[in-house]
Amino acid sequence: MKGIIEMNQNDLKALVGQAAVDQIESGMVVGLGSGSTVAYLIKALGKRMQEEPLQIETVTTSRQTMQLAQAVGIDCRQIDEVRQIDLTIDGADEVDADFQGIKGGGGALLWEKIVNQSSTRNVWIIDESKLVDRIGRFGVPVEVIPFGSQKLFQILADRGYHPQWRMQGDQLFKTDEGNQIIDLKTGVIAHPHALARDLASTAGIVEHGLFLDAVDLVIVGRSSGVELMKAHR
Numbered sequence: 001m002k003g004i005i006e007m008n009q010n011d012l013k014a015l016v017g018q019a020a021v022d023q024i025e026s027g028m029v030v031g032l033g034s035g036s037t038v039a040y041l042i043k044a045l046g047k048r049m050q051e052e053p054l055q056i057e058t059v060t061t062s063r064q065t066m067q068l069a070q071a072v073g074i075d076c077r078q079i080d081e082v083r084q085i086d087l088t089i090d091g092a093d094e095v096d097a098d099f100q101g102i103k104g105g106g107g108a109l110l111w112e113k114i115v116n117q118s119s120t121r122n123v124w125i126i127d128e129s130k131l132v133d134r135i136g137r138f139g140v141p142v143e144v145i146p147f148g149s150q151k152l153f154q155i156l157a158d159r160g161y162h163p164q165w166r167m168q169g170d171q172l173f174k175t176d177e178g179n180q181i182i183d184l185k186t187g188v189i190a191h192p193h194a195l196a197r198d199l200a201s202t203a204g205i206v207e208h209g210l211f212l213d214a215v216d217l218v219i220v221g222r223s224s225g226v227e228l229m230k231a232h233r
């Protein structure tokens with residue numbers, strides 16, 4: 001293992017990916033999140049499943065995660081084929097001191113939120129750069145249906161949310177559900193629950209990336225080692 005001082009962000013992601021595998025026990029239904037940190041978790045889980053008889057069922061929060069999981073020999077089920085999900089391990093883009101989070105940097109927020117709300121326990125794995133005093137600087141990804149999305153964009157601009165279209169090359173980004181993403185450049189958010197209510201009550205918005213009161217444990221990769229932060233909820 002590299003000396004702690006030499007660890008870069010990818011090393012920290014690998015560290016928490018490995019640490020999170022220990023949360024998984026035989027017999028569980030496990031939700032696998034999305035993103036580059038989760039990719040390390042999947043690699044570590046695939047390795048563990050080769051080394052010991054770990055009997056689990058998994059569901060995934062994106063097509064990309066399903067492909068990654070299957071590539072290392074993890075069998076994936078459709079969400080409605082399994083009973084309650086016992087544990088979901090996912091990444092996050094920002095987490096604040098009250099354990100409120102922003103997700104959706106990779107555009108997987110809708111499936112992630114559905115899996116999150118169906119899980120008995122939710123764990124997030126992040127490197128220390130994701131820890132903030134108050135969420136918002138990352139922006140808030142919002143998934144919108146294509147119908148009327150230009151009109152919706154204008155409504156969000158009029159509300160002062162500084163919307164930006166998520167692009168993929170010169171095309172609009174397309175989610176696994178065939179929707180679009182508008183990134184709100186809000187800056188630090190004074191009242192996340194109020195913003196969440198406002199977005200949730202706006203027609204055309206399918207889901208937003210504010211994950212409030214949605215996590216039980218955050219595993220943080222620090223240059224000094226792994227820290228487990230238990231949410232008080």
Ligand SMILES: O=C[C@H](O)[C@H](O)[C@H](O)COP(=O)(O)O
Nearest residue numbers: 035036037104105106107108
């Ligand atoms: O849509 C993507 C997800 O919310 C990711 O979990 C989040 O963006 C964190 O991804 P990463 O681990 O790549 O920073």
